[in-house]
Amino acid sequence: MDYMTLRLIWWALLGILLIGFAVMDGFDLGTAALLPIVAKNDEERHLALHTIDPVWEGNQVWFILGGGAIFAAWPPLYAAAFSGFYLAMFLVLAALILRPVGFQFRGKFEGRMRGVWDAGLVISGIVPSLIFGVAFGNLFVGVPYNFDGDMRFHSTITLLSLLNPFALLVGLVSLSMILLHGAAWLNHKASGVVAERARRVMPYAAAAYAILFAAAGFWLIQRDGMRITMIGDLNGPSNPLLKTAATAPGAWLFNFYSHPALWLLPLAAFASAWGAVLLRKRPLGAFLVSACVPLFTIATAGAALFPFLLPSSSEPGMSLTVWDASSSKLTLGIMLAAVAIFLPIVIVYTGWVYRVLRGPVTMDDIGGHSGY
Amino acid sequence: MDIVELSRLQFAVTALYHFLFVPLTLGLSILLGIMETVYVMTGREIWRDMTKFWGVLFGINFAMGVATGITMEFQFGTNWAYYAHYVGDVFGAPLAIEGLMAFFLEATFVGLFFFGWNKLSKVAHLIVTWLLALGANFSALWILIANGWMQFPVGARFNADTMRMEVTDFMAVMFNPVAQAKFVHTVSAGYVTGSVFVLAISAYYLLRGRHGPLARRSMTVAASFGLASALSVVVLGDESGYTAGQNQKMKIAAIEAMWQTEPAPASFTLFGLPDLAAHKTNYEIRIPWVLGLIATRSADTPVPGIEELVGIARQRTESGLIAYKTLQAIRKDRNNPTLRKTLDEHVDDLGFALLLKRSRPDVENATPDEISRAAASTIPDVPVLFWAFRLMVAVGFFQIALFAIAFYLSARRQLDRYRVFLWTALCSLPLPWIAIELGWIVAEYGRQPWAIVGVLPTALAVSSTDASNVMFSLIGFFVFYSALLVVDVMLLLKYIRLGPDQTLGHPVVPPVISTLNTAEA
Numbered sequence: 001m002d003y004m005t006l007r008l009i010w011w012a013l014l015g016i017l018l019i020g021f022a023v024m025d026g027f028d029l030g031t032a033a034l035l036p037i038v039a040k041n042d043e044e045r046h047l048a049l050h051t052i053d054p055v056w057e058g059n060q061v062w063f064i065l066g067g068g069a070i071f072a073a074w075p076p077l078y079a080a081a082f083s084g085f086y087l088a089m090f091l092v093l094a095a096l097i098l099r100p101v102g103f104q105f106r107g108k109f110e111g112r113m114r115g116v117w118d119a120g121l122v123i124s125g126i127v128p129s130l131i132f133g134v135a136f137g138n139l140f141v142g143v144p145y146n147f148d149g150d151m152r153f154h155s156t157i158t159l160l161s162l163l164n165p166f167a168l169l170v171g172l173v174s175l176s177m178i179l180l181h182g183a184a185w186l187n188h189k190a191s192g193v194v195a196e197r198a199r200r201v202m203p204y205a206a207a208a209y210a211i212l213f214a215a216a217g218f219w220l221i222q223r224d225g226m227r228i229t230m231i232g233d234l235n236g237p238s239n240p241l242l243k244t245a246a247t248a249p250g251a252w253l254f255n256f257y258s259h260p261a262l263w264l265l266p267l268a269a270f271a272s273a274w275g276a277v278l279l280r281k282r283p284l285g286a287f288l289v290s291a292c293v294p295l296f297t298i299a300t301a302g303a304a305l306f307p308f309l310l311p312s313s314s315e316p317g318m319s320l321t322v323w324d325a326s327s328s329k330l331t332l333g334i335m336l337a338a339v340a341i342f343l344p345i346v347i348v349y350t351g352w353v354y355r356v357l358r359g360p361v362t363m364d365d366i367g368g369h370s371g372y
Numbered sequence: 373m374d375i376v377e378l379s380r381l382q383f384a385v386t387a388l389y390h391f392l393f394v395p396l397t398l399g400l401s402i403l404l405g406i407m408e409t410v411y412v413m414t415g416r417e418i419w420r421d422m423t424k425f426w427g428v429l430f431g432i433n434f435a436m437g438v439a440t441g442i443t444m445e446f447q448f449g450t451n452w453a454y455y456a457h458y459v460g461d462v463f464g465a466p467l468a469i470e471g472l473m474a475f476f477l478e479a480t481f482v483g484l485f486f487f488g489w490n491k492l493s494k495v496a497h498l499i500v501t502w503l504l505a506l507g508a509n510f511s512a513l514w515i516l517i518a519n520g521w522m523q524f525p526v527g528a529r530f531n532a533d534t535m536r537m538e539v540t541d542f543m544a545v546m547f548n549p550v551a552q553a554k555f556v557h558t559v560s561a562g563y564v565t566g567s568v569f570v571l572a573i574s575a576y577y578l579l580r581g582r583h584g585p586l587a588r589r590s591m592t593v594a595a596s597f598g599l600a601s602a603l604s605v606v607v608l609g610d611e612s613g614y615t616a617g618q619n620q621k622m623k624i625a626a627i628e629a630m631w632q633t634e635p636a637p638a639s640f641t642l643f644g645l646p647d648l649a650a651h652k653t654n655y656e657i658r659i660p661w662v663l664g665l666i667a668t669r670s671a672d673t674p675v676p677g678i679e680e681l682v683g684i685a686r687q688r689t690e691s692g693l694i695a696y697k698t699l700q701a702i703r704k705d706r707n708n709p710t711l712r713k714t715l716d717e718h719v720d721d722l723g724f725a726l727l728l729k730r731s732r733p734d735v736e737n738a739t740p741d742e743i744s745r746a747a748a749s750t751i752p753d754v755p756v757l758f759w760a761f762r763l764m765v766a767v768g769f770f771q772i773a774l775f776a777i778a779f780y781l782s783a784r785r786q787l788d789r790y791r792v793f794l795w796t797a798l799c800s801l802p803l804p805w806i807a808i809e810l811g812w813i814v815a816e817y818g819r820q821p822w823a824i825v826g827v828l829p830t831a832l833a834v835s836s837t838d839a840s841n842v843m844f845s846l847i848g849f850f851v852f853y854s855a856l857l858v859v860d861v862m863l864l865l866k867y868i869r870l871g872p873d874q875t876l877g878h879p880v881v882p883p884v885i886s887t888l889n890t891a892e893a
Contacts, residue, residue, distance in 0.1 A: 054483030057438065061476045067445045068468035075460025075536070082449025082456075083835035089450050090845045094852060097439040101856055104435035108863055149703060151535040153453050154836050237533035327461045328531070328538040335465055342472040349503075350480055356491050357484075 003235040004323070006332040010073045011309075011322045013339060015302045017069050021062035022132075022294035023181070027287075028052040028059055030182015032099075032125030033175075035118060038186055038197040043363065045118055046107070051189040051361045053103060058350060060099065072335050076240065076325045077309050080153045081135075084145055084310075087159040088131050095127035125182075126175065133174025137167030139305055140220060140252055142313030147241060156314075166219060173212045177273075177293050180205035184276050184290035188283035191360040199280050202290075206273040213297065217266060220304070225251025226311045231323060240324045245316040252304045262303045269296035378842040379451045379834045382849065386443050387816075388809055389853045393437035395808055398512060398559055399566015399601075400430045401505035404485075405498075406593055412498045421880040422586055423501070424489070425872040426570065429864060431486060436860045438479070440853060445471075451842065455823055455833035461538045462528045462545060463518055470514035478507025512559050520551025523620060523815070525824050530719045532702050532712070537827060550620075553612045554815075560604040561811065564771055565804040567598025571778060573868055575797035578788040585882035586872050591787050595778035602771045609768065613666045620825060623818045624667055625678045626752045627761045629653040633677040637664025643762075646754045651679065678751055685724060686747035688826075692725030693743075694718045697736050723827040730831050752818045760810040760817075767807035774800055 001009075031052050039045040052059075071078045082089050098120040106117035141164055145155035183205055186198035224247040231243040248254075256262045269292075276290035305311075307322040326332060373381070404423050411419035445467065448456050456464075481504040488497055521528075527544030528537045539545065571594040574587035613624065629646035630638065631653070640662035644653040667675050676684075695718035702711045727746040728735045738746075774797065781787050788794070819825060823833040872880045 054487040055480075057482055058476065058480035060438075061471060061479045064442065064445050064475055065468065065471035067449075068464065068471040071448065071456065071460055072464030072468040075464055076457050078449045078460060078464070079453035079456035079835075082446055083451070083453035083837050086450055086835070086837050086841045087844070089446060090848065093443055093446060094848065096442050097852065097856075100435040100438040101859070104431055105859060105863065108432075108866070150454075151457055152836060153457065237531065239534050327464070328534075330539050330542070331461050331465055334539070334542050335468060338465075338469050338472055342469075342476075346472065346476045346480075349477070353480055353484055356488060 001333070003329045003332075006329060006336065007234075007322050007326045009336060010326060010332055011302075011306070013336075014069065014074065015298060017062065017066045019295050019298050021066050022178075022298060023291045024059040024062050025056070026129075026178050026181045026294055027185035027291075028056040028182070029125045029129050030178040030180070031186055032121045032182075033129060033179060034182050034186065034198065034201060035122050035125070037201060038183075038190075038194050042114065043366070044194050046366050047192075047361060047363060048186060048190055048194050049103070049106070049121070050366050051186060054357055055353065056103065057100065058353070060096070063096070069335070069339075073327050073332060074309065074320075074325055075327060076151070076153075076238070077320050080145060080155070080310055080320060083153060084143055084155045084157045085135060085138075085162065086157075088135065088162055092128050092131050095124040098124040125178075129175045129178040130171045133171035134162060134167045136174065136301060137170030137216075138162055138164070139301075139308070139310060140170070140223070140225070141166050142226065142247075142311040142316075142319075144314040145312050146315040146318050149241075151239075151241075166216070166223065169212060169216050169219070173209065173216055173297070176205055176209040176212055177297060180209055180273060180276065180293060181290045184280075184283075184287040187280060188287040189360055191362045195283075195360070199283075202280050202286070203277045206277045209273050209293065210270055213266070213269065220252050221250050223252070224249055225254065225304075226308055226316055226319065227251045227254060228307070228321065231321075234323045236324075238324050238326050238328070240318050240320055243317060243321070243324060245311075245319050245321075247313075247316060255303055255306055265296050265300040265303055269293055269300060272296060373839070373843075375837070375839040375842055376831045376834050378839055378846055380830065382451060382842060382846040383447060384816075385846065386440065386447065386849055386853070388812065389857070390437070390440040390444055391808060391812060392805060392857070393433050393440060394512070395558075395562035395565035395804065396433045396569060397430070397437045397508050398562025399564065400426060400433070400569065401501075401508045401566075402563060403566050403570060403593060403597060404430060405502045405505045406597065407590075408498050408501050410593075412494050416883045418585060418589065418880060418882055421872060421876055422590055424876055425586065425880070426590070427485065428867055428875055429569075429573075431482075432860060432863050432867070434482060436856060439856065443849065450845075451835050451837075452823070452833050453835035453837075455828065457536055458828050458833070459525075459528075459537045459824055461536060462521060462525070465539070465542070466514045466518040466521075466545070470511055470518075474507050474510035474514055476507070477503055478511060481507065509559055512562070513555050516555040516558055517546060517548065517551045519815075520548045520554050521545055522822075522824050523554075523819060524548055524550040525827050530722055532699055532715060533706070537824075550612075553608060556608045557605060557612050557811075560601045560608060561804065561808050563601035564598060564605055565808065567594040567601060567775065568771065568800055568804045570594035571598060571774075572798050572801035575794040576868070577871065579791065579794045579798065583871050583873070583880065584788065586880050588782075588787050591778065592782040595775055595782045599772070599775035599779045602768070602775050606765075606768045606772065609765075620819075621676050622678070622681050622750060623752065623757070623814075624663075625676065625681060626754045626757045626818060627814065628663060628675075629754050629758045630663075630675065630677045631679055633674055633680045634664075636668070636674040637661045637671045638667070638675040639663060640666070644758075646758055648754060678754075682747050682750065685750045686743060688721040689724040689727065689743050689746050691718045692721035692723065693728075693736065693738065695722040696725040700736065720826075723822075723824070723829070726832055727821065727829050729829070749821050752820050757814055757818045760813045764807045764810040764814065767803050767810075771800070771803065771807075 031048060035045055035048060039048045102117045102121040106114050109117060143157050145153060147153055180202060183198040183201040187195050190198060226245055226247050229244045229246050272289050272292035276286045279286035279289055308319055309325055310320040312319045404427055407419050408423040411423060481500045484500045485504050488500060526548050527539060527541035529540050531538045570590050574591040577583040577587040628641055629644060631651040639658040639660045641653060642657045642659055644656035646653045664675055695715055698711050698715045702715060705711060725735055727749060728738045728742060731742045777793060821829050823830040867875050
């Protein structure tokens with residue numbers, strides 16, 4: 001397999017891992033974020049959280065794995081994105097740190113302290129959902145950075161510059177998508193009044209998502225995008241200093257103009273959101289369809305950005321792209337083998353765990369779990 | 373403080389916090405597996421209750437391990453961006469494989485461990501518990517492969533076109549002898565931690581005359597598993613010393629405060645006061661032969677002293693300068709074969725030239741004096757290493773003695789006979805953590821001034837972010853982690869005090885009485 005093909009495969013795998021994270025961790029982030037709406041008392045909160053208690057930990061590994069895979073397959077992206085978005089990343093990490101302790105500790109406290117942990121869990125559901133969207137939005141806006149001759153990354157990004165209107169809009173797209181997915185999960189997995197409230201949330205979340213996603217799309221037509229103007233060998237060494245790129249109005253839609261079949265991706269995203277609402281009386285089906293919303297949303301974003309990974313607004317030529325920001329050919333090959341071996345195994349045992357835990361969670365289920 | 377010091381401090385704080393929880397996860401997960409295996413094999417319910425009770429404490433600790441671990445995966449990007457670029461091609465792979473092969477396993481099955489008791493058959497639940505333990509241990513393997521490569525960077529080479537290290541032989545990275553030795557040493561230390569934890573808390577119950585059946589059985593398991601592990605830590609700690617002798621001669625010379633090369637076989641300094649200015653160690657008590665045997669496994673290979681190693685570092689810095697200058701020339705003339713050939717000859721020393729960046733950015737104009745200073749900067753902090761190592765080893769030997777006595781008493785069924793022993797066991801609770809944190813200080817502080825030994829100096833490895841950002845996150849992590857640690861310890865104490873009966877909501881009784889109960893029912 002040549003280097004260029006491996007890079008394309010790893011671009012697709014990056015997307016698959018992000019989608020895996022958004023789908024799997026998405027519903028438990030959404031569940032936690034919906035807590036104030038779907039659960040009005042301690043028992044109901046316990047019920048809602050108990051739907052994800054046994055599985056959220058495994059789901060969060062998609063996030064850890066995403067980080068590890070970017071490190072291994074796209075080291076310059078790992079270096080640039082995480083050091084560039086330093087404080088945003090700190091906020092995400094702080095929120096995610098609250099989750100393992102929140103889930104484990106809430107049941108071991110009573111009264112107001114339990115309320116504090118629950119509030120922490122709600123925050124830990126909302127903050128990452130929002131910030132991941134904001135980060136994605138900033139890929140379209142471009143962030144100011146450059147590399148020096150030693151390939152050291154320099155940037156003038158601040159937390160405030162990341163919170164620009166377009167990025168915030170994408171943040172809300174992400175949040176509404178996660179809320180829809182969380183509601184679809186609770187509709188499927190919870191029972192009684194919690195499931196009913198979640199079902200009533202679904203149309204609102206889906207409508208918000210559709211409007212915001214469409215708005216982001218129309219805004220993108222007006223905005224400057226980026227395209228490569230000169231690049232050498234696509235099988236060449238990973239060095240982002242060897243090409244040129246330039247901004248152009250509406251350039252993020254160029255891929256859609258040249259490959260019209262790509263329009264099916266955003267259409268499928270809208271259709272999935274709508275479908276999840278239509279199917280809400282058949283909870284499992286609705287949940288599976290709502291899982292397609294993150295899938296097609298992220299695929300749409302990836303198709304628009306390709307081949308850019310992290311566009312630089314100050315030095316477009318130094319933007320990180322699929323062709324010049326990967327690991328060596330050998331590392332990409334080894335990591336591909338590792339994924340090909342282990343990811344199917346992970347999917348099989350994860351599937352088994354969900355089978356063991358099948359069926360809705362009822363008030364009876366949470367009775368005997370006080371200390372445990 | 374500048375960004376380098378702040379970033380180092382943040383890494384040290386977050387890593388040392390993380391490693392308060394990891395060893396207990398490693399050790400307790402195996403102990404849970406052993407206890408549940410006894411339950412499944414004998415059908416005696418007290419062993420299931422033991423698994424569940426220690427499982428509650430395991431869960432509280434596990435959550436903190438996961439929480440503090442999230443930071444570690446991303447910190448190389450946020451705070452060590454140049455490191456991530458420079459060695460990500462090599463270092464990223466084991467981290468990613470850790471997620472794929474190990475952490476997924478661990479995290480997926482931890483939920484079923486807690487919530488699967490009524491949903492799974494006995495054997496299926498036992499398998500879940502062992503998969504959880506297996507995941508935790510695989511996790512340690514891949515992390516230590518990554519860490520071992522920082523100590524001994526094998527199987528990789530600098531690529532002038534991408535300005536970074538790239539993998540040439542992944543098998544060499546995986547089977548790095550330093551990584552293998554570190555893995556066995558570290559997981560054994562984790563097993564010791566789990567065993568001391570169970571031993572000490574059981575001793576507390578026996579001292580209070582509570583929960584005797586559970587405490588005695590737990591102690592028996594901890595004593596035998598702990599003794600084997602404590603022996604393994606020291607024996608395989610020696611193995612660590614051996615590989616360090618091959619690859620990290622400077623670290624072992626600093627640990628020994630051995631300024632001059634000694635005629636073989638070198639003696640081991642049991643005690644002494646290192647004098648940094650005079651390059652000598654005062655008031656030494658030395659044991660002949662021991663160091664030479666540990667470090668070289670032979671009686672006639674000399675162990676090089678600090679001054680000799682600084683001399684080698686000086687030569688390598690000069691050679692590295694040639695590599696550095698050639699690299700600058702290659703950037704202007706990418707396809708010149710003569711330049712490429714010169715670089716090839718000196719590229720292994722390139723890292724030493726980068727040491728000069730601390731004194732001046734235009735490294736190529738370095739003066740002989742600056743080269744000497746760069747070479748001298750390869751000496752780590754001798755007194756800290758000297759004492760941290762000795763304290764760690766002392767704890768290691770004490771733990772062997774403790775478990776040996778516990779093992780003897782449990783074999784004679786006299787575990788609750790000697791209050792002195794029970795008190796000693798209880799007071800030993802903090803020891804494994806002290807030894808482990810000291811061990812990491814020896815390994816990583818002793819690696820300085822390198823991030824990757826001989827390849828990338830720590831001072832260059834940092835991100836180019838604002839120092840104020842790092843100050844903010846450092847304080848943030850420290851306050852946040854400390855608050856969580858307080859809650860964690862409070863909860864552990866709460867459930868230890870409550871004891872198994874109240875924690876599980878029913879009395880934990882030994883088999884005989886339980887049979888009677890069943891008969892009556």
